[in-house]
Amino acid sequence: MKVLVAVKRVIDYNVKIRVKPDNSDVDLTNVKMAMNPFCEIAVEEAVRLKEKGVATEVVAVTVGPKAAQEQLRTALALGADRAIHVQTDERVESLGAAKALAKVVEAEQPELTILGKQAIDSDNNQTGQMLAALTGRPQGTFASAVVVEDGKLKVTREIDGGLQTVELALPAIVTTDLRLNEPRYAKLPDIMKAKKKPLDTKTPEELGVEVASRLTLVKVEPPAERQGGVKVGSVDELVDKLKNEAKVIS
Amino acid sequence: MSILVLAEQHDGQLAETTAHVVAAAKAIGGDIDVLVAGEHVGAIAEAAARLDGVSRVRVADSAVYAHQLAEPLGELLVALADDYSHVLAAATTTGKNVMPRLAALKDVAQLSEIIAVESADTFKRPIYAGNAIATVQSPDALKVMTVRATAFDAVAETGAASVEAVETVVDNALSRFVGEELASSDRPELGAAKVVISGGRGMGSGDNFTLLEGIADKLGAAIGASRAAVDAGFVPNDMQVGQTGKIVAPELYIAVGISGAIQHLAGMKDSKVIVAINKDEEAPIFQVADYGLVGDLFEILPELESKL
Numbered sequence: 001m002k003v004l005v006a007v008k009r010v011i012d013y014n015v016k017i018r019v020k021p022d023n024s025d026v027d028l029t030n031v032k033m034a035m036n037p038f039c040e041i042a043v044e045e046a047v048r049l050k051e052k053g054v055a056t057e058v059v060a061v062t063v064g065p066k067a068a069q070e071q072l073r074t075a076l077a078l079g080a081d082r083a084i085h086v087q088t089d090e091r092v093e094s095l096g097a098a099k100a101l102a103k104v105v106e107a108e109q110p111e112l113t114i115l116g117k118q119a120i121d122s123d124n125n126q127t128g129q130m131l132a133a134l135t136g137r138p139q140g141t142f143a144s145a146v147v148v149e150d151g152k153l154k155v156t157r158e159i160d161g162g163l164q165t166v167e168l169a170l171p172a173i174v175t176t177d178l179r180l181n182e183p184r185y186a187k188l189p190d191i192m193k194a195k196k197k198p199l200d201t202k203t204p205e206e207l208g209v210e211v212a213s214r215l216t217l218v219k220v221e222p223p224a225e226r227q228g229g230v231k232v233g234s235v236d237e238l239v240d241k242l243k244n245e246a247k248v249i250s
Numbered sequence: 251m252s253i254l255v256l257a258e259q260h261d262g263q264l265a266e267t268t269a270h271v272v273a274a275a276k277a278i279g280g281d282i283d284v285l286v287a288g289e290h291v292g293a294i295a296e297a298a299a300r301l302d303g304v305s306r307v308r309v310a311d312s313a314v315y316a317h318q319l320a321e322p323l324g325e326l327l328v329a330l331a332d333d334y335s336h337v338l339a340a341a342t343t344t345g346k347n348v349m350p351r352l353a354a355l356k357d358v359a360q361l362s363e364i365i366a367v368e369s370a371d372t373f374k375r376p377i378y379a380g381n382a383i384a385t386v387q388s389p390d391a392l393k394v395m396t397v398r399a400t401a402f403d404a405v406a407e408t409g410a411a412s413v414e415a416v417e418t419v420v421d422n423a424l425s426r427f428v429g430e431e432l433a434s435s436d437r438p439e440l441g442a443a444k445v446v447i448s449g450g451r452g453m454g455s456g457d458n459f460t461l462l463e464g465i466a467d468k469l470g471a472a473i474g475a476s477r478a479a480v481d482a483g484f485v486p487n488d489m490q491v492g493q494t495g496k497i498v499a500p501e502l503y504i505a506v507g508i509s510g511a512i513q514h515l516a517g518m519k520d521s522k523v524i525v526a527i528n529k530d531e532e533a534p535i536f537q538v539a540d541y542g543l544v545g546d547l548f549e550i551l552p553e554l555e556s557k558l
């Protein structure tokens with residue numbers, strides 16, 4: 001079974017972001033970038049499926065600027081066999097990404113496509129579901145367990161009330177939640193080997209898709225700052241403050 | 251303008267969040283319909299009909315919608331969407347699961363988790379774990395959005411909308427519901443509770459969460475957790491508060507043994523009053539806490555319980 005895994009280049013999750021002084025966007029100049037954490041989980045799951053003999057080939061794909069090749073190389077170092085880069089400098093939102101990915105799915109015909117449930121920059125949580133809709137495939141979103149069984153896919157999903165298990169016809173789309181697995185780190189020899197693995201570059205024009213976002217980003221502002229509070233010296237003082245100052249308990 | 255709101259269900263009842271999404275719809279302005287899709291949902295439809303501002307409740311009662319699976323629910327929304335300028339759902343796992351399918355099939359962008367309505371086509375939404383707020387304008391004829399319930403005050407229940415059955419029938423050969431493990435609790439729902447007390451890695455074990463229970467009982471609080479506490483297996487995933495868990499904004503949020511990572515703050519920093527209990531006086535949680543108490547939670551919690 002062929003597995004396609006989509007990855008996104010985003011700001012490193014440890015970095016505290018800054019808004020540009022002109023409020024046009026978040027300032028990403030000289031900021032450390034990395035693979036989106038949920039995409040790392042997606043790559044890990046694909047590689048584990050290959051190690052278990054369930055997957056025969058793992059193909060990593062990204063839609064983004066030239067620099068996003070770094071994240072494809074990371075995916076290759078983690079165990080993907082080859083990579084596809086849909087290269088664009090446009091501001092791509094979920095719909096554009098899903099359209100490009102749908103073309104890749106059409107060409108590659110993977111049995112299973114795995115994506116992260118959300119990217120930590122836009123926090124959209126849309127691309128996997130959109131890809132599923134565009135390709136007419138079922139979706140197992142927010143997955144915390146994925147099992148291939150009798151030609152079907154069993155996905156345990158993290159939902160608001162707890163856990164839900166669904167069975168999907170293959171081919172299918174899965175998006176990862178945090179507890180699906182714990183991603184490994186790439187080892188130095190694997191990073192070296194990854195440099196020699198095939199990486200194909202395509203443009204949205206070649207795929208025949210329009211990826212630029214139609215949404216206008218009117219402005220980006222920092223959130224309202226919380227006023228720093230006080231330290232209290234004892235439980236008694238805390239209870240007193242909550243009762244008489246904040247008036248949130250009686 | 252006409253707006254369709256997808257009703258959120260919880261335990262066979264209309265979920266509280268729906269009243270908040272209707273409030274967002276009212277802020278946009280126009281006729282508001284609510285769609286209730288599920289199996290045996292008559293009572294849910296009646297409850298939706300009482301929401302202030304709703305003119306019509308449309309009911310799709312069929313086994314195919316029983317577990318809100320995204321494939322049939324998405325198809326139903328696609329079939330109905332042409333009547334509307336906006337389709338809204340709560341930013342719950344149900345809304346997040348299905349709405350992008352509608353948007354993609356209608357070839358429109360989706361606006362996720364809006365927190366303010368500027369006009370009928372311009373909305374505010376948090377990005378980067380709430381560390382920036384984007385104002386976004388959509389030129390699409392159909393706006394598909396999810397709504398952060400805590401950002402809108404619930405509408406009252408004084409309405410009397412009409413209730414109509416939806417004729418559209420869809421089938422679903424792609425996905426099948428197998429089962430679910432739902433947390434059952436007598437406590438208020440995390441997203442709707444007035445008081446939330448959350449434990450982090452500092453709790454040390456799942457058993458130690460009983461230290462929070464006594465306090466939660468006294469305050470009528472819901473119990474939450476950090477990701478570290480969930481990952482460590484102390485408590486189930488549905489208790490996670492944060493960027494990728496639940497977003498809460500109670501009157502009072504008490505963080506116990508939680509360091510205050512940005513991903514956690516993203517889920518609770520709009521709470522009215524924040525209390526932090528942590529033994530590390532440098533913990534970042536104190537930067538957002540109105541009241542911080544530095545000390546060992548194993549001493550503080552029993553004392554707090556006895557003094558409430």
Ligand SMILES: Cc1cc2nc3c(=O)[nH]c(=O)nc-3n(C[C@H](O)[C@H](O)[C@H](O)COP(=O)(O)OP(=O)(O)OC[C@H]3O[C@@H](n4cnc5c(N)ncnc54)[C@H](O)[C@@H]3O)c2cc1C
Pocket residue numbers: 013037038120449450451452453475476477478479490491492493494495496506507508509510511512513514517527528529530533545546547548
């Ligand atoms: C993509 C991504 C998404 C994430 N999403 C979320 C999310 O939704 N929600 C979330 O919470 N996290 C999320 N995280 C994880 C987040 O970055 C932190 O790792 C996590 O919040 C830490 O949890 P914690 O504060 O419980 O643990 P720690 O950071 O380990 O903090 C434990 C705290 O307990 C204190 N403590 C220990 N013992 C005691 C004691 N006896 N008495 C008092 N205090 C004590 C310590 O001083 C410390 O401050 C996410 C991370 C990533 C990468």
